[in-house]
Amino acid sequence: MTPPTLDATAETERAARLVQQALTRLGHAYTTQDGRLVQISYKSLSVAGDRYGLLEVDTQRLPPRVNVARLAHDDVLHHLTAVVGKPVHRLNTTGLTFCVVLEPAARTRLPRYVALDLEQRPTAAPYLVPIGVGHAGPVWRSLLQTGHILVGGETGSGKSTWLQALLAALLTVHDPTQLQLYLVDPKIVEFALWANVPHLGQPIATEVDEATAIIGRLLAELDRRAALFQSVLARNLAAYNARAAEPLPLVLVVIDELTDLALQAGLKSPFYTGLTRLISKARSFGLVLVLATTHPKAEVLNTLVRENCSTRIAFRVTTADHSRVILGSSGAHEIPRTVRGRLLARVDSRLVTLQGYYVADEALQAVAQQVQGQVGVSPLSATEIALVRYAVEQLAGDFLIDQLYAEFGPRGQGRLSRDRLRKLAQAWAARGWLMEPAQPTQPRRVADELAHLIE
Template structure:
């Protein structure tokens, strides 16, 4: 990579300039009736933080609500105002007139990165004071990244990946990259860290995520056999056994003695290999949720909840942080999040739980929320495409990739993990059989809706909706009207004049519009729909008598026989 460049002297603010800006800011606050004093000024590479100690009785919400007015009065692009945790101070961040670029090469050569004890170090950038911000993906344990187009999200993702490649050899860290856009991550193809070529098809991405779940379960079984609780302890135990030329053994009960009833044990020998950590990078989550939302959400939830101990970690990025992409389930399992610039306060609340990301400056400016909920402003590291290409070419010369074909191939027996529900919980019946049953239900009950088919056939929403569409194509039912209702186009059979159903118990009922017409319809043990019989009678046998009656009479079979006689 390129050698780090010296800081631009024009980007550094002098003491006089900082003091002048602080006095101007106090004048602006006085104009809006905010009393207090500036206690500290902390210049950074992109913004300068002014710490305001408000006077007693000044509400923080009032100062935060003046962010746009402060930016206008200070002739700034934007201003971010937030309470400084743990102190009686409110931070006001104003952009510098000249931005200082934060090169990734300078952070890679910094002492904090070299001395970092992080198992999976990620370089994020510099904080307000200009210090390096290095996070540990292994302790996060998963990362959610959001940002609109042009916010620097892809560059920040490249900086994180390169920081992993610089520190972790292929035998200790493997990568699975998912790039539905086919542009951002395809440059990393054929590096030795990859378990499979960069996945660009959403359906194959779902298969790769399901493979990760199976791999997680296999690792849990292996760790339970030697009695360890996480991947680090597992690799340590395997390394010690190899160093001492020792075979890992475990006493396992195989049954009971027939004569004494005492349990029988035997020793099993295990020959385990060290397992690498796996990092799954998804560049655009919105495309996956659009193609296979239920599948992706279920698999991501499973990985986010349990994959930490197995050494599998997720980095998910999206440029559309809406609630249909970042669902409540996904958000609850990703406590560590990064938000680059977004378009609205709603998007900021979706990703971070509070506003502020809409006030960022773009080009790598981000808000980093660690697991505890504390938010830090970070200026992302910049890495050019040429630098990424040089690093990738260097890695390709070191070793060839060792791909695993089953990562993106569906297993022959199907994926039936008991821990991951299918998208709809459907049974294994054929489509033709289900379609016939659905048509029978609709014609028999004279009711049609997706939810009704779901309940009667015990299938999922997607499959029930497909059956409804197929019945519409076959002209069994009509298209939905303006209210979403459908009509049944196939008339009922003679033995299915509306739903004749046998009563569960008690006397048999018959429905008649008037006493003198009872015998015309006969009496069946089946119960007729009384409204249908009423209108049918009025249509076929019109006379003034039924028109005067508001509703048909309901009589028992014995009463009807007496009236008829």
């Protein structure tokens, strides 16, 4: 639609006249040999909302002494821009066609703040996650389609907020029989809010060995699922669940600050090698990884990792290189630092600019509270169940690290280290599963809530 402010044809005609006069003044070269002005034909056109005037000089009629290349020199173009009052470019390389930018499309600005409204999901597809709001409206995608997701951005750019919005959207819709969650949070505080949701397959990991335990468990789950899928000839989770008597949950693994964790563990560590094995096989068995990082280093986010992350989210980054590591193209370094939550996303193989959703802490708390009441699948691993059973049956409910180590450590039936047992005890105490002793010399005791989990 033509806005009333601009008559494109009249503008183009005006530009043609000015260009003709300017070229003439520049060296009297633009009159034909019989003294008439060289004709400039013109037309106006509109491309994707941008409006242009095209001015074509009839070079055939220019006198032979006119150097066409010189006419298209930058200095001449700058002069024309000043005369016309609008940007003038040269369009072709051999002839002389100028393009005058009459009016760029009025691009609406993206909002700087969009609160997540969980009642406003665009479709009823399962496992929908909010990616952001763009010029074409809200963008949400199902985890069944996104593949693994890579999220990068400098500190304070909006990564954790984006991850929280994703978790809130999923946890309000899917119960623990449909969604199982593993969280790795080296900063300890980012996901603490979700520590008691029944979807957790294992307590939130905050250290390398805990994260390694999660990866090990997931690799075992992958093998288990491979056999199950094979038994009904299913090639993905949806197909398996349609055929099997007992449906399996989608497993979502969110790892915050991946680069730091991987470099701390080492690139040859069981954590990192296990992760790369997991990432290349997980998707077809209904395991989705969301990997977030402040320091997008190519040595950690190598080709294998990147190629397996078909959805990429880049908040502001410090360098064009960082943008390339995350997105495969530059651009995220140009996002203004002041617009938090602004992101470039590669979704469905296309790059779009979006404003990420914001969720206030109170809204997150409300979701966590609502979800905590749900009944979970057992959040304990087989070893953990055996540990608790041993404490209850053999140690009269006392969680005695030394005895448990003798039984489940390398000299006993398991491979648990003393350190791992201590960390587990701490995490369970924080969760209310172990009761703190009245005297520091006494052991922690198994709380009823934990005892019920092994019944």
